[in-house]
Amino acid sequence: MTLRLGLLLSALVVLTAAMTPLLGVPVYGRNFAHDANFALTALSFMDAGISEGRWWPRWVMETNFGLGGITFFTYPPMGYWIAALVRRATGLNIADTLAVTMTLWRLVFLGGCFLWLRRHVPPAAALAAAALAALLPYPALVNPWIRFSYAEVAGAAMLPFLLLAIERAAESRDGRGIPGLALVFGALAMTHLPSCALVAHLAPIYGWAYGGPRGALRTLAGGIGGAGLAACFILPAAALLKDANFEGLDGGIWQNSLMFYGGLNGTAVWVQFLLVVWTTGWAAVLMALTFRWLARAMPQSPLRRAAMVLLFSSFALMTVVTLPLWIVLPQLRSIEFPWRATGVLTMPVAALAALALAGGARMTRPAVLLLGLGSAALPPLFVWVMTAFGNPEWPRFLPPEQRLERALVSPRGTSPEHLPVWALHAGWDSLWRGTETEKGPEPFPRPPLPAGTQRIPGGFVLPEATTTFSLPQFYFPAWQATDGSGHALQVRPGPDGLVQVVVDRPVRNLRVAIGLTQWEWGGWAVTGLTAASLLCLAFWRRRPVATPAVAQVVPRVGSR
Structure with a gap:
């Protein structure tokens, strides 16, 4: 019976996940796929690069x-690297590639949950609980449809592998489980930073609940190793953050979505979205408590204890109970939206459901079936409601080519957080605010390319230059200029926030391109050293402890 239940729910996971490649990437509308434009443009830019x-x-x-x-x-x-590989393997266009890869990440999440739970319960119970986790509203409705948050879906697919790695590190007699844990931590950091920041606060708690102080310490060691592996990204991103228009830390976004604090002060759309996420969070908690009650006859186990601790700690991060932590810890505020913890709540729900199914409680299978069927009905119901009763002035679905074109010209196709501060100070944020300046939609005219300029990957080549000139690109410290002899020229921000190359003498074969900053060199050095250290730890073998020989006593036949 449990096996049939698992197969049924797994089939529903596949069917609901297949909605994305079948229907395509939806167009932004009222609470509908509002991150899709950015995901499309980011994949297009990555693929072109x-x-x-x-x-x-x-x-x-x-x-x-x-x-x-x-x-x-x-x-x-990382998420866009994977999607670019899928594009090359399938030959699909950008929009279809994004839709297919979104589905693949959801199936990876299903498989990861099964592998994690299979360590503790029989395969049938693990499959049913894993499928239930993949059908819950946050991973099956909120992220892939209401938000179309591609990177967060990819990051969520790594969560079960992270918990599995934490358990293996806590159970090992030496530190050889740490490299695998560091690898998963590093992959998560290279995929979705808010999810990584969230998990970095919750993972040591799970490690402690599962394996005591040793589990917590090894989880911290794995997190440090993961940060070192991802230093090639984290170090430049953190060091150059001051040069970007980033508002996540101190913009107060987290206050508006902290449960019982200030969420209901937003706009009507914002309130509606918060109510959806809050409802899924409360539902996850109630489901977990229900399965805990159903599994009450089971003996205490590390997984049951760790699941309950993870349940309440992740839910607490969504509420005003943890307000002091949000105020004190800037790295916690980088999560931006406390309700992201709803994604972590799916893990203890899956664990407790698996334990309840394995325990054979009478009402467990009907409860899992009912929750699975109800959750599987939500994505098609939501799509039907939005397409049937949504604003008739915006299209719901478009052919792939038109969908990408729409994203490329949409202000939501680019993030204002990726605007350099020099462009912000020059007033270029009017492009996102939709406001007119004294000079029009753009505060300054774009300078034309000098005669003979050729575009190269990441920059331009000019045959000659005799005077200082500007280029139609925003300034950033990574811009570098060298002449044909290899001599560097000064590159500075112009009053319009664009790249300005200072030419004090005639030069030929001038190359102006994005180069490696010192922070990138440092990040790659840390990544290399960390990878070498973790490899040594992975292949390290503890010397066996010598034990004294035990004399064998052989009784003599016939002795009394």
């Missing part, structure tokens, strides 16, 4: 309406 030979195009010249931006300086690239 890889086609140019820039496998990590930190500076994207095409974004911000052709004036360039720091998209992949501050936004993790």
